[in-house]
Amino acid sequence: MPELPEVEAARRLCRKRLAGRRLVEVAAREDRVVFAGLSPQRVVAALRGRRVRGVGRKGKHFWLELDRRPWPSFHFGMSGWLEAYRDPRQRPAHWRLEMVTADGWRLAYADVRRFGRVRLQADPPHEPPVSLLGFDPLLGLPPVPELLALLSRRSAPIKPVLLDQSLFAGVGNWIADEVLYQAGLRPHRPASGLTRAEVARLRSRLTAVVRHAVKVGANSDRFPRTWLFHYRWGGQKDPHDGRGQRIVRETIRGRTAAWVPTRQR
DNA sequence: CTCAGTGTTCAGTG
DNA sequence: TCACTGAACACTGA
Numbered sequence: 001m002p003e004l005p006e007v008e009a010a011r012r013l014c015r016k017r018l019a020g021r022r023l024v025e026v027a028a029r030e031d032r033v034v035f036a037g038l039s040p041q042r043v044v045a046a047l048r049g050r051r052v053r054g055v056g057r058k059g060k061h062f063w064l065e066l067d068r069r070p071w072p073s074f075h076f077g078m079s080g081w082l083e084a085y086r087d088p089r090q091r092p093a094h095w096r097l098e099m100v101t102a103d104g105w106r107l108a109y110a111d112v113r114r115f116g117r118v119r120l121q122a123d124p125p126h127e128p129p130v131s132l133l134g135f136d137p138l139l140g141l142p143p144v145p146e147l148l149a150l151l152s153r154r155s156a157p158i159k160p161v162l163l164d165q166s167l168f169a170g171v172g173n174w175i176a177d178e179v180l181y182q183a184g185l186r187p188h189r190p191a192s193g194l195t196r197a198e199v200a201r202l203r204s205r206l207t208a209v210v211r212h213a214v215k216v217g218a219n220s221d222r223f224p225r226t227w228l229f230h231y232r233w234g235g236q237k238d239p240h241d242g243r244g245q246r247i248v249r250e251t252i253r254g255r256t257a258a259w260v261p262t263r264q265r
Numbered sequence: 266c267t268c269a270g271t272g273t274t275c276a277g278t279g
Numbered sequence: 280t281c282a283c284t285g286a287a288c289a290c291t292g293a
Contacts, residue, residue: 003271033289060272078272079290113290115272129273156283165273172271254285256269 002060002076002116004138004170005213010074010082011057012217014064017084017105018052025100033114034096046070046120047099056125059133059169063124072097073124077115083108133169137210141168141203148199151191158194158202159187160253168206174229175213177258179205181228181241186264187257232258 026047028040035043047066054065063073074080083092084107091098092110097118099107109118124130135141142150154161162168162176171179180187183201185194194202209227216222223229231241232249239247245262 006271075272077289078270113270113272113288115289117273154282160283163272174271253283255272 002078002080003172003175004060004136004210005175005218006081007057007060007062007076007170008138008214009218010076011055011062013082013084014052014055014062014107017107018064018099018101019054020052021101021103022049022051023047023099024049024102027098029096031096031114034111034116034118036117036119038118038120043072043097043118043120047072058125058130058136058139059165060172061124061130061133063121063130069122070120071122071124073119073121073130074109075117075129077111077113077117079113080109080111080116083110133165134167136169137171137206138214141207144196144200144203147203148194148196151194151199154191156191157188157252158185158191159257160255161191162206163255170210171206173255174232175206175209177232178209178228180257180264181260182209184264186261187252187259228258228260 026044028035028043030040050066050068052064052066056063056065061073061075063071065071084105085091086104086106088106091106091108094112095108095110097109121127141147150167151161159176159180162171162179163173177187179202182205183198185198185202213223220229226242228241231239231247241247241260241263245260247258247260249256249258
């Protein structure tokens with residue numbers, strides 16, 4: 001679930017169900033990994049009875065703005081998600097935190113693999129890890145000349161550079177592959193070797209992919225049929241993109257890259 | 266049984 | 280100091 005569009009969808013879900021309301025009941029499960037060393041009691045003490053004024057996000061992190069600090073900040077890791085429901089029996093099996101408002105809605109943070117994190121911080125956007133993030137494509141990327149200059153200092157393949165959160169906050173594996181596919185760039189290309197025109201293409205595709213995915217609420221059924229996304233996992237042994245070109249899968253710096261040699265140079 | 270997975274961090278190296 | 284890599288983390292499902 002967890003790249004920028006999914007996290008933005010979670011932010012909006014929080015805003016819809018929690019903003020302007022008080023957390024009348026809060027439950028937290030014992031989990032020092034996900035809660036980064038915090039006890040359930042401390043988490044509950046910080047949240048219970050608080051009013052939620054707003055919800056912020058940058059990259060793959062989001063946080064609740066409460067009427068008293070500290071505020072909780074969330075990262076989904078590989079398998080975190082948010083679930084809203086009214087019937088307590090619908091609480092997801094791997095829940096870690098559940099917040100209840102006076103109108104009867106419940107919002108649970110759940111995470112099977114437990115790579116996600118829930119923190120309590122005085123000012124989440126101004127302390128690590130959020131303060132260390134780079135440009136959030138939804139909030140705006142730097143102009144082409146500046147981007148060109150930044151990339152010219154990176155000798156690594158463009159694929160892992162796109163995944164560098166201190167440069168492009170919120171980009172994950174599928175967005176990086178999608179953007180490279182749409183920009184017609186091989187994932188192995190050294191970032192420093194991209195031409196001005198290629199950087200311009202990369203920039204505009206990154207903006208477009210993220211904006212569209214956010215616009216449709218990260219619902220992949222509503223991604224354009226031309227997107228690589230729909231074909232990258234699907235096919236068995238001989239997958240092709242929507243135009244019949246073969247998709248290759250290979251590991252680049254520890255992550256699987258899916259790309260189309262006939263369309264990416 | 267083994268391995269990969271929509272991610273991040275840390276140690277080691279140049 | 281900066282940049283780059285691979286391994287580790289935790290757990291499930293193919």
